[in-house]
Amino acid sequence: MKTQVYGNKEDMAKDAAAxxxxxxxxxxxxxxxxxxxxxxxxxxxxxxxxxxxxxxxWSRVTxxxxxxxxxxxxxxxxxxxxxxxxxxxxxxxxxRIFHYINGENPDPLEECRRLSRLISAHQIDLACVGIGENGxxxxxxxxxxxxxxxxxLVVKLDKACRRQQLGEGWFPTLEAVPQxxxxxxxxxxxxxxxxxxxxxxxxxxxxxxxVMEGEICxxxxxxxxxxxxxxHFLMDEPAATLLNIR
Numbered sequence: 001m002k003t004q005v006y007g008n009k010e011d012m013a014k015d016a017a018a019x020x021x022x023x024x025x026x027x028x029x030x031x032x033x034x035x036x037x038x039x040x041x042x043x044x045x046x047x048x049x050x051x052x053x054x055x056x057x058w059s060r061v062t063x064x065x066x067x068x069x070x071x072x073x074x075x076x077x078x079x080x081x082x083x084x085x086x087x088x089x090x091x092x093x094x095x096r097i098f099h100y101i102n103g104e105n106p107d108p109l110e111e112c113r114r115l116s117r118l119i120s121a122h123q124i125d126l127a128c129v130g131i132g133e134n135g136x137x138x139x140x141x142x143x144x145x146x147x148x149x150x151x152x153l154v155v156k157l158d159k160a161c162r163r164q165q166l167g168e169g170w171f172p173t174l175e176a177v178p179q180x181x182x183x184x185x186x187x188x189x190x191x192x193x194x195x196x197x198x199x200x201x202x203x204x205x206x207x208x209x210x211v212m213e214g215e216i217c218x219x220x221x222x223x224x225x226x227x228x229x230x231x232h233f234l235m236d237e238p239a240a241t242l243l244n245i246r
Contacts, residue, residue, distance in 0.1 A: 001231045003212070009200035009236040010046060016198045016234050017050030020128055023194050024056055027125040033096055035062040035122040037184065037192060038088065039138070040080040042168050043130035043200055045087065052091040059094045064119055066129065067139040067183040068101035070108050070154070078170035079103075101152070101182050108154045108182055116151040119188065127192035131199055131222040134160040135207045139183035144221035151188040155181055167203075186224060195231040197222070202238035209242040 006012040020036075027034035038044075068080045076082065081100045089098050099118050105111035134142060141158040162177040171177045189195070199208055207222070212233070216223040225231045 001226050001228065001233050003233045003235075005240045006234065006236050012198060012200060012234050012236050013046035014050050016047045016128070016196055017054060019196055019232060020047075020051055020126060021054035021056060023126045023196075024061065027193075028057060028060055033060045033062065034125045035064065035119075037064045037066055037124055037127035037129070037189070038084060039066045039127075039129045040083045041130055043198055043204075044128065046200075047128065047198055048087045052088060056092075058092045058096075060096055062096045062122060063089075063098045064115075064122075064124070064184070065099060065101045066127075066189075067181055068103040069178040070103050070180040070182060072103055072178055074104070078165065103182060108180070112150070112152040112154060112182055115182075119151045119184075124192040126194045126196065127189055128196050128198070129189065131197065131204065131207055131211060132161055133164045133203055133207055134158065135210055135220040135222050136161055137186060137189060137222040137225070139181040140186050140221045142221055143218035144186055144224075146186055146218050146224060148185055149187050150185055153183055153185050155183045157181055186221065190224065190228055193230065195225060195228055197225055197231060197233045199233070199235045199239045201236070202241060204235075204239045205241045208235055208239050209244075212243060 024034055072079050074081045102111055131137060139155050141161050157179055162174060165171055165177045166174050210220045211222045214220055214223060216226055
């Protein structure tokens with residue numbers, strides 16, 4: 001894992017977007033099209049703001065969606081489909097295709113099977129991700145399943161994850177935060193040729209320490225990124241506060 005600490009999250013976001021752009025362009029120099037994965041959440045907002053300004057042939061890019069709540073309508077402010085459509089797809093123009101997770105599918109397991117079939121036909125050249133305050137990767141809360149090869153899973157959100165969503169202002173009450181979601185699996189994320197993990201803010205400092213300096217284990221899901229051969233872990237100074245080695 002390659003790590004970098006930035007003085008502020010704006011510089012981190014600019015660098016993450018530039019790195020993503022270079023990675024996509026390098027893939028497109030070698031083949032006709034590329035496939036990437038995009039995440040959502042507060043950690044990704046500034047990154048997407050910069051990424052949409054990059055000069056890229058988006059019409060040659062297929063995008064897969066990392067995770068989505070089950071049962072939440074796309075009109076809801078917390079909908080990840082709404083987030084990505086407004087902050088990314090509507091701003092970059094024509095994509096080759098964007099494979100959204102339909103959290104409103106009345107059969108979430110069938111939705112997982114549909115997405116799994118789609119992504120299994122693609123080599124993912126880049127995944128842009130973050131980590132949760134509980135160390136989760138996508139919506140794989142601890143203890144995460146490190147073994148399954150199934151690309152998309154129905155998962156239960158733990159209370160720490162749901163409190164984070166409440167604390168970030170996406171929901172009015174804890175009870176309003178959905179208890180289940182569809183998430184890309186750990187093994188599917190690790191199949192990405194390149195991973196950019198961006199983590200701003202002091203509230204993520206304990207998770208960053210556990211991910212970077214603790215045991216690689218399901219109780220700290222994002223710790224498994226240390227096993228990936230080409231993962232860039234970017235953080236700002238507040239997020240790196242508790243690290244012993246910088």
